[in-house]
Amino acid sequence: MTALLDIRGLSRHFGALRAVDDVSFAVARGEIVALIGPNGAGKSTCFSMLMGELRPTGGQILLDGQDITRWPTRRIWRAGVGRTFQITATYPSMRVVENVQVALMSHHRRSFALVPRARGLYRDRAMELLATVGMAEQAARPAAVLAYGDLKRLDLAMALAHDPRLLLMDEPTAGMAPAERAALMTLVSDIARDRGTAILFTEHDMDAVFAHAERILVLDRGRLIAEGPPAAIQADRSVQEVYLGSALEDAAPAAAQREETP
Template identity: 55%
Template sequence: MTLLTVTGLHKSFGGVVAARDVSFTVARGEMLAIIGPNGAGKSTVFNMVGGQLGPDRGQVLIDGQDITHASPQARFRGGVGRTFQVAQTFLSMSAAENVQMALISRFRQSRGLWTPARERHRAGAVDLLAQVGMAEAADMPCSALAYGDVKRVELAIALAGQPKLLLMDEPTAGMAPQERAALMDLTASIAASQGIGVLFTEHDMDVVFGHAARVIVLLRGQIIAAGTPDEIRQDPQVRRAYLGDSHALEPSQGTGPA
């Protein structure tokens, strides 16, 4: 079933067209990757879906509801979660406290607190940390965690909003290869079990081809190809524009859905 429908997104900055008539869908439980060379328009499209940028024209629908001009905060409360290229956590706070703050925001309890924030949603926060394999680190400050573990905490923060759609901007940036695969395996498992659609950008082609069900390729703001990882590997235009020949020799053998 279609969850996200993006139709005709267009965005210009002065005389530069960053996105031109971009249209695609994401189904429940599906992982869709957006790839392309630097300057292709990936961040522009991603931020229009997330609400950080407004399109000049076009439409973004979640479950048929128009969110084209909704704020990022309204999208969060409407079921759009996000992680960032550089993990966004409060380093001086514990892993549990970071997730508790997301839960407080979700339930709109940030004003008029009559009890200390650390006493609210503690059990729910630990449950979310358990989903990402971080329950034992609940009381550790994020500043003391390895970066790969911080990315897992950030995923738990995103899940605190009970997202229908999860946006992941360069989710494995700064991580070791083994950590990358583990994080994306975890994300794929959660997405499949909870029916969450995942839209992600990524430069690591092993991550893309190993975990995306479908891939769209942008070049100069336009989609030049869309299909399964193996179809994208073999697309002559994509190979010329972006991949070269190193990723077009064999079908993908990743551990996630392909």
């Protein structure tokens, strides 16, 4: 597969602290890749550099062969890199469909249209996106009354409004019940397959990681210590030491099921 995202020797230092230290990896179109590691491993710093929120100390970030290392956040976003957040970035006072309409207005550079006549702008497309994430029936509800799992789905619909080639997902299942986690990650897998969207996500729920990631990257103290398919990562001694063995052992059934699925 051709690399959509190509990271080469990426580093970010804060004085003597090497938050991210000479990290290299690639993500192909339509591929689902998990970036995992203990707290303080450098995952959030890595995401912040990919979105232009932090300038790297060294290294390169290539998107479809183009160097975007020092691009500002908005330019990276315009180039097709979307992001969802651990804490959802929705508008509580607006209806569900209006949240998606606002995202579509931004995508089409129609932010100036935030006046009463904007109520009908891109409504049909907003409803299509809500249907994609299973939220069409809640379109008229205020976002403020949604359950947390539904807020996560709305956040995903808003990210998809920008038609991203690469979607960065920061702890997509955080705060969700087990059934909601499974449903959301299945939805994300379907989106990657159907749209060809590359997915790079961080996650502490190892069941979600081993059930849905095609490849796993493991960070520890800023360095990439392992990379490979779920079964290889589970068997890696250095990864077992980082997670003290328990998280990976708990996720064994999900990893085994994925390896056996044709």
